Amino acid sequence: MAIQVYDSLTRRLAPLVTRVPGRVSIYTCGVTPYDTSHVGHARPAVVWDVIRRHLRRRGYVVTFVQNFTDIDDKIIRRAEELGVPPASLADTYIQEYYQLLDRLEVMPADFTPRVTENMTDIIQYINALVSRKAAYEADGNVFFRVREDPEYGRLSGRRLDEMLEGVRVDVEPGKEYPGDFALWKKGRPGEPSWDSPWGPGRPGWHIECSAMSLRYLGEHFDMHGGGMDLIFPHHENERAQSRAYLGQEPVGFWVHNGLITRGGVKMSKSLKNGVTLAEILGRYPAHVVRTYLISVHYRSPLDFEERFIADWATGLERIERLWQEVKDAPSAREIVDAEWAAALVTFEDRLLDALDEDFNTARAFAEVFDMVKATYRGVESGHRVTAFGLARRNLTLANELLRFLPKEVExxxxxxxxxxxxxxxxxxxxxxxxxxxxxxxxxxxxxxxxxxxxxxxxxxxxxxxxxxxxxx
Structure with a gap:
């Protein structure tokens, strides 16, 4: 069957139909590198790694772009606290992020644009929105007119009037409407700034992704990823900007992963309830951490408790022990008419079908565990060579997609x-x-x-x- 993908905009599953047949273009929002990465940053990285591996297994050519917001209020404040340049701070944490993802066997992105390296494109994008009356300048700032977009709020399921109810909104000088958001921020003394038609300043958060996705993937791309916490305001605003600039929908599928929580509360650096990725990788092997992050469906929340990771590690041991038994096994040399043998022979179809169903890693792991049980039933029935040969093939295939075995280099x-x-x-x-x-x-x-x-x-x-x- 065709790959089915859940689209956050339409709120339904739909067959993956790409702009260019046989090719998939993907843009995901990366981290704001002002501090060390926590486990919540790892989940989308691992989720999209599995998605890319599966798309390639199904024959697609994948182009994957992940940005870095390397200039931001949080970066500036943190750099001031530490007495270092904002650019140095951001680069330090970007390099750490790369190293941690490498330990999790996350494939590098094809492009990793940084905001500071795409300023010309961002300014040109904002200028076009001003020219089209979708945005306006006010005292060195530029704001987007949200009331000009009749679809504003559709992605997040919010009405414009509801967005401001009960919310304190600081009305900046010259702002036409409290809900209008910044495309360009007037520079402040001592902070990094870039020259623009509206004076020195730097871009707002949302415009960055619109400009960089256009540069690296074109006017329409297939999938846009991020955590569910980015639906509003970030992706809602990004969609509005892009529609005003392009005159069309910019994205085929908006794909959002569920959040990592602790006690039901979102894990985040700002809430100081996060567990750093380096810390947890110091306590558990990388393949255990990686696979725990995809042990449930990517759209479901994942409560992060170490007792749950320990339980998951115990389950993985069953797979690892079988691998040690079968990794040097010869290929099967007989056809056995038995239920366990049929389960082993058809394993690949079931695994790929699970991932075709909106990248359902929870179901995929269930298939792997069932396959382990079928292997031992084959051994018990006296067909050790056949069972082990098929199991070696199956584990090799599944590991290419899910990466549940420890790396030999470890x-x-x-x-x-x-x-x-x-x-x-x-x-x-x-x-x-x-x-x-x-x-x-x-x-x-x-x-x-x-x-x-x-x-x-x-x-x-x-x-x-x-x-x-x-x-x-």
Whole structure:
């Protein structure tokens, strides 16, 4: 079946029909880099990574653009607090963001434009809106006339009069209507500014994405992504600007992911209830964090509690243990007429169908766990070679899309050192030197390993903080 995508504007699922057949153009709103990234920033990055992988698996050529708002009130205030230039502060946190996403196996974007590097295009865009009477200048500021857009509020499902009810709106000098929003902000002493037809200043938040998506993807692109917290005001305002500039809808599908919450409250830097991404990656392996973020459907909220991550890690261990058993297995050499065999043979179709259904990663993981169970049913029925061969193929395919297996490069020198100790401990036990064996065991435990003794010798597992083990 065709890929079905939920559009926030129409509030319904629809077949993915792209502007250019066989190609998908995507723009997503990136971070404002004024502080270290938290887990809430990682979720949309991982979600769009899976979406891109699936689209490419289905044969599409994907162009993916993710911007950085590298000049903003928050960046300026934070830079003042630290006594550093705003540009240096932003670049520092952008580089950290890249490093953290690399650990989560998020593919780099094709283009990562920054606001400060696209100022000419932004100013030209604003100037065109002023020329078309969709915007106006007032004392060095430029505002967008929201009442000129009859569709304003459709994306967020709000009426214009309702938007201002019970909300304190600071009416700036020269503003025609309290709900009009800034396209250009008059420069203030000591702050970064750029020359413009309206005097020195810098762009408002919303205009940036309209100008950069036009430059990098053209007048109409297929999918626009972001968190649900961006629907209003950011995407509502962006859509209004783009419609006024282009005279048409700029986007085929508005795609919004649910938010990371803690106790039902949105995780955010401003609320100071966030968990930094670096912090959680220091406590759990990257593949556990990555897959936990997509363990529910992308449009659903995800409550972030470490006990839930630990439970998820336990489930992943079943997949990892099977992979260790099948990764070197030969291909299947027989056709077996059995329910478990049919489940393994048709796994690819079911996995891709799950992701075709609005990128339903929760259903995709359910298919993976069911496939693991089917594999062991095949082993129990006496068809180990066939079951393991099909399971190797299936896990390889699924991992290409979901990335639930730890990267081989994460097997560090420390693991090699630990394996050498295991060999030494096995020799000590064979020689009945139990004092030495106990000493080695204590060292392994101290270095974060669980020691498992059995008839075939000692095995170890790295233990995650919180008592969960990370692989066999």
């Amino acid at each position: 097997q560090t020198a420390a693991d090699d050192w630990a394996e050498d100790l295991v060999k030494a401990r096995n020799r000590a036990r064979q020689q009945k030197n139990f004092a030495l064996a106990d000493s080695i065991r204590a060292v392994l435990i101290d270095r974060g390993y669980e020691v498992l003794d059995g008839p075939e010798g000692t095995r170890i597992r790295r233990v995650m903080r919180g008592g969960r083990s990370d692989g066999a």
